[in-house]
Amino acid sequence: MGTEANMRPSFMLDHMVIKLGKYLRILGYDAVWDAANRTHDLIMAANRDGRWFLTRNTRLSNEYPRAEHLVTLASDDPVEQLGELHAALPLDFTSRLFTRCIRCNIELEFIPHKEDARRFVHPNVWQKHDSFFRCPGCGTVFWKGSHVRNTCRKLGLDAGPV
Numbered sequence: 001m002g003t004e005a006n007m008r009p010s011f012m013l014d015h016m017v018i019k020l021g022k023y024l025r026i027l028g029y030d031a032v033w034d035a036a037n038r039t040h041d042l043i044m045a046a047n048r049d050g051r052w053f054l055t056r057n058t059r060l061s062n063e064y065p066r067a068e069h070l071v072t073l074a075s076d077d078p079v080e081q082l083g084e085l086h087a088a089l090p091l092d093f094t095s096r097l098f099t100r101c102i103r104c105n106i107e108l109e110f111i112p113h114k115e116d117a118r119r120f121v122h123p124n125v126w127q128k129h130d131s132f133f134r135c136p137g138c139g140t141v142f143w144k145g146s147h148v149r150n151t152c153r154k155l156g157l158d159a160g161p162v
């Protein structure tokens with residue numbers, strides 16, 4: 001782990017804000033959730049790992065262990081939640097955008113030779129794009145295509161050249 005990685009906050013989300021977790025992964029943040037786990041256990045795990053616990057549950061204080069790092073969100077809209085979180089804990093929206101697998105929460109690896117990506121993607125996609133990334137976990141190949149532009153538009157971000 002580099003020092004830079006240690007400086008970036010990481011997150012544990014409860015089942016009410018999982019969509020926000022996906023956006024955090026899109027921004028390159030380490031974000032985990034487990035809908036099968038009880039809130040009590042999620043908070044314990046967040047405290048153990050030094051993660052920020054994100055929830056919409058406003059009645060945490062009496063029933064549960066105290067989350068050491070806690071942000072309680074009011075909105076039920078994940079884009080608005082991202083704004084709320086950003087107000088509480090300024091986020092970096094640009095430098096790691098689309099560097100992490102949304103499914104696995106693992107950092108993507110750049111495929112250095114475009115030729116090596118050819119067999120993983122549709123020929124039209126391969127022709128149109130120059131940079132491809134692969135998830136070392138699930139093997140999915142990513143590129144900065146229309147889904148990047150659409151997501152950035154939704155989040156109010158500049159996608160850059162895609």
Ligand SMILES: [Zn+2]
Nearest residue numbers: 101104135138
């Ligand atoms: Zn993956």
